[in-house]
Amino acid sequence: MRFMLLFSRQGKLRLQKWYTATAERDKKKMVRELMQVVLARKPKMSSFLEWRDLKIVYKRYASLYFCCAVEEQDNELITLEVIHRFVELLDKYFGSVCELDIIFNFEKAYFILDEFLIGGEIQDTSKKSVLKAIEQADLLQEEDESPRSVLEEMGLA
Amino acid sequence: MPAPIRLRELIRTIRTARTQAEEREMIQKECAAIRSSFREEDNTYRCRNVAKLLYMHMLGYPAHFGQLECLKLIASQKFTDKRIGYLGAMLLLDERQDVHLLMTNCIKNDLNHSTQYVQGLALCTLGCMGSSEMCRDLAGEVEKLLKTSNSYLRKKAALCAVHVIRKVPELMEMFLPATKNLLSEKNHGVLHTSVVLLTEMCERSPDMLLHFRKLVPQLVRILKNLIMSGYSPEHDVSGISDPFLQVRILRLLRILGRSDDDSSEAMNDILAQVATNTETSKNVGNAILYETVLTIMDIKSESGLRVLAINILGRFLLNNDKNIRYVALTSLLKTVQTDHNAVQRHRSTIVDCLKDLDVSIKRRAMELSFALVNGNNIRGMMKELLYFLDSCDPEFKADCASGVFLAAEKYAPSKRWHIDTIMRVLTTAGSYVRDDSVPNLIQLITNSVEMHAYTVQRLYKALLDDISQQPLVQVSSWCIGEYGDLLVSGQCEEEEPIQVTEDEVLDVLEGLLVSNLSAPVTRGYSLTAIMKLSTRFSSVNRIKKVVSIYGSSIDVELQQRAVEYNALFKKYDHMRPALLERMPIMEKTASNGPTEIVQTNGETEASMPDTKHLPLVTQPANQANDLLDLLGGNDVVPVIQTTLPTKPASAGGELLDLLGDLSLSGDPAPAPSVPISQPPFLLDGLSSQPLFNDTSAAIPPMTAYSKNGLKIELTFERTNPNPNIAVITIHATNTTEADMTEFVFQAAVPKTFQLQLLSPSSNIVPALNQGSVTQVIRVLNPQKQQLRMRVKLTYTHKGSPVQDLAEVNNFPPQSWQ
Numbered sequence: 002m003r004f005m006l007l008f009s010r011q012g013k014l015r016l017q018k019w020y021t022a023t024a025e026r027d028k029k030k031m032v033r034e035l036m037q038v039v040l041a042r043k044p045k046m047s048s049f050l051e052w053r054d055l056k057i058v059y060k061r062y063a064s065l066y067f068c069c070a071v072e073e074q075d076n077e078l079i080t081l082e083v084i085h086r087f088v089e090l091l092d093k094y095f096g097s098v099c100e101l102d103i104i105f106n107f108e109k110a111y112f113i114l115d116e117f118l119i120g121g122e123i124q125d126t127s128k129k130s131v132l133k134a135i136e137q138a139d140l141l142q143e144e145d146e147s148p149r150s151v152l153e154e155m156g157l158a
Numbered sequence: 159m160p161a162p163i164r165l166r167e168l169i170r171t172i173r174t175a176r177t178q179a180e181e182r183e184m185i186q187k188e189c190a191a192i193r194s195s196f197r198e199e200d201n202t203y204r205c206r207n208v209a210k211l212l213y214m215h216m217l218g219y220p221a222h223f224g225q226l227e228c229l230k231l232i233a234s235q236k237f238t239d240k241r242i243g244y245l246g247a248m249l250l251l252d253e254r255q256d257v258h259l260l261m262t263n264c265i266k267n268d269l270n271h272s273t274q275y276v277q278g279l280a281l282c283t284l285g286c287m288g289s290s291e292m293c294r295d296l297a298g299e300v301e302k303l304l305k306t307s308n309s310y311l312r313k314k315a316a317l318c319a320v321h322v323i324r325k326v327p328e329l330m331e332m333f334l335p336a337t338k339n340l341l342s343e344k345n346h347g348v349l350h351t352s353v354v355l356l357t358e359m360c361e362r363s364p365d366m367l368l369h370f371r372k373l374v375p376q377l378v379r380i381l382k383n384l385i386m387s388g389y390s391p392e393h394d395v396s397g398i399s400d401p402f403l404q405v406r407i408l409r410l411l412r413i414l415g416r417s418d419d420d421s422s423e424a425m426n427d428i429l430a431q432v433a434t435n436t437e438t439s440k441n442v443g444n445a446i447l448y449e450t451v452l453t454i455m456d457i458k459s460e461s462g463l464r465v466l467a468i469n470i471l472g473r474f475l476l477n478n479d480k481n482i483r484y485v486a487l488t489s490l491l492k493t494v495q496t497d498h499n500a501v502q503r504h505r506s507t508i509v510d511c512l513k514d515l516d517v518s519i520k521r522r523a524m525e526l527s528f529a530l531v532n533g534n535n536i537r538g539m540m541k542e543l544l545y546f547l548d549s550c551d552p553e554f555k556a557d558c559a560s561g562v563f564l565a566a567e568k569y570a571p572s573k574r575w576h577i578d579t580i581m582r583v584l585t586t587a588g589s590y591v592r593d594d595s596v597p598n599l600i601q602l603i604t605n606s607v608e609m610h611a612y613t614v615q616r617l618y619k620a621l622l623d624d625i626s627q628q629p630l631v632q633v634s635s636w637c638i639g640e641y642g643d644l645l646v647s648g649q650c651e652e653e654e655p656i657q658v659t660e661d662e663v664l665d666v667l668e669g670l671l672v673s674n675l676s677a678p679v680t681r682g683y684s685l686t687a688i689m690k691l692s693t694r695f696s697s698v699n700r701i702k703k704v705v706s707i708y709g710s711s712i713d714v715e716l717q718q719r720a721v722e723y724n725a726l727f728k729k730y731d732h733m734r735p736a737l738l739e740r741m742p743i744m745e746k747t748a749s750n751g752p753t754e755i756v757q758t759n760g761e762t763e764a765s766m767p768d769t770k771h772l773p774l775v776t777q778p779a780n781q782a783n784d785l786l787d788l789l790g791g792n793d794v795v796p797v798i799q800t801t802l803p804t805k806p807a808s809a810g811g812e813l814l815d816l817l818g819d820l821s822l823s824g825d826p827a828p829a830p831s832v833p834i835s836q837p838p839f840l841l842d843g844l845s846s847q848p849l850f851n852d853t854s855a856a857i858p859p860m861t862a863y864s865k866n867g868l869k870i871e872l873t874f875e876r877t878n879p880n881p882n883i884a885v886i887t888i889h890a891t892n893t894t895e896a897d898m899t900e901f902v903f904q905a906a907v908p909k910t911f912q913l914q915l916l917s918p919s920s921n922i923v924p925a926l927n928q929g930s931v932t933q934v935i936r937v938l939n940p941q942k943q944q945l946r947m948r949v950k951l952t953y954t955h956k957g958s959p960v961q962d963l964a965e966v967n968n969f970p971p972q973s974w975q
Contacts, residue, residue, distance in 0.1 A: 022289070047483070078444055079405045079448075105166055105169055111245055120318075122354050125346065127393055
């Protein structure tokens, strides 16, 4: 996988993960163009398209488009499953995930993605395993914070 | 200074902005606050600030001033800091800037951290955006972690290694020992990432590929277990056990089995099993089937398995899910050349896909349809394709029209059908046909002598209906100019002749001249057509008047023509009939090179019309192909030899059909009525070419090849009229005691050149220099580039076939400058 984008129907970017070194300017241009192309697609069309020299696999979940650019030799159908797995992970973590969850907790969405994929490839095919690792990392994060701010967080101080 | 606002609060605030300007203002304010906070080196809130910066970066605002802060976070001891720091590094740091190298040390430390989640962060970051320098520095650490027993780290290390190898391929070797027992792992995460790592290594290095071939049985076993094992909740997806792993294993098997019979055989059974047992009701099962099909088609599988694979694709085509249809068409397109007959069986389904709503599916269906057209199905297929041309989107029309012309040219069952088809394309998609189709069509029409009356009549009728489509109008005006006499005399045999007078015809042509719809080029065609009719019609005065009017046209092109035609009427009237007489049948020139689809449509055996007459011709076609392969295909143009001297001249046309797939370079196919002018056969080794005026004295001859007793000398001439053409004669002599029989000389030149090989004097090079074989080569060098040539020589010597390749580079400058 070259990159993955999440964006809304209004063309607002919610997440971008690049697995190849690309200049900032080029990234912006590609994101803008690709969003336009994907948003113009009609519901009856297939989830695959060719754009520049890449294969694009995209799927819409509620108000969010999940869009991946894969290599020539990658299997498009299994990429759809990868996207679905990521959505399932988000769903389990946030509990019936919606776009707002991803907006307000974008860094967590990234953490989940980074526990699921490295360099565009799946690290672990077990949902349970990925979620457990995130859970443990979150715990570590909580232990880090001093008790004072935890209480503050709970509105008790 | 008050505590910086929290991330969530910032997000909430920014979302309340009603305009872009308002948002920008908020962002700028916050950025200023963050900047000053950074300046104060505040450790407590650095994490929060960077997180906010990352949010603003996602909205599209610049965040580079946070780069160093990310590095500080990474260096912090707190896990929260590291988490955000590494995320920031992945989002903000760019390997193009040296600043990223500052990460290296931190990552190194974190790779050895006591907490596996910290190690995980480091591995992830390195594996996603590590630059080559970082990879070089840290590869050793990754390799260590690849050998750990901690599966959480091992799987990440494997993917990190993949990235390292992608960035610095030379480091691949160092990971080899660690791969030893990767596949004996039970943990699916490690298994999956290991297969990915092995795949990467095998794809990059043939040695690795050889080394890992022995893993095939183990991979087959793992795959088998996945399929046969019962329900495993942890890895189940819609009833299938770990489809992701299955797909990756299938892909690795593909790479290992490619071009290796033993490996391919070892996987035959499991592939058949997966192909037949996988549940196809959901996308996930079809994803596995798809990968299986790709593997079957790529390895050396037995034919039964291949047919199974194509049938799976055929079933895919009938699937309701358009994604499945899409991948099926893509795969079929790849296999249509090699498994043509099997794909033909699904032709009707493919043709149905032309009516699909999805643009990509339609395009693939169209390409595949053209690939499947052959002499047997041409009528039916063309009907469908013409219907498609009628109704498809404009973006397809040009390609479809070209495809129709090409197919019609190759497989037209009759001349009339051919012309009707062309007419149909011109009338339905006339404005989308490519510019070069007009001359091609004109040439085709002139060649169909018996159809002239029919053609001009149909074209005339088409003009009456619609004069907006320029290619159609151009072809029509040309034909009317040429065959107008047939039109008014009502001679048509093929259909009911129409009654039309000379004045009516001239009305139409003059109408084109004045119409707003006519392009300048079209007007030119029309004026010339009117002029030509002056020798075919009797109403010369009217034509004279039209021509003289346009002598003062604003359009320079028209004006020039009109003035010249006027002069023809006034001063050179005696020459007029000769100048405007019927055109001779045109020679077929080279077909369109790059846009032409090289198709054989499964008929390489069947399409030889007369194998008895042309036994030797099949060979040059294949040999020319081989030459092309040897030369890497892309940078030289193959030259097809003309017929050997024993062949009858009239077979020239068929020769052209046979080799019509390959791009010919200026090889004229004589129509039966036009004699071929060949240079006289010279058996005495003299070099002069009576065709040309220039003497060869100026350019020194050279020896192009001298090996095993065969010597090839080249002599040169430059023709007078065209300074871009050089004429080279090869003289082949043989110093051995045995004749060299079946001698064939082939040559290829770089793309900017065009080459024409004329017939050799004979194909026997007599022994002991008793004679020589000569052959003329004409080289067109419009760009005046340095001449280079690769030659292939084949002959039989003392009973055994000999073949050799040589490169000729040291051409004298006068031969190409």
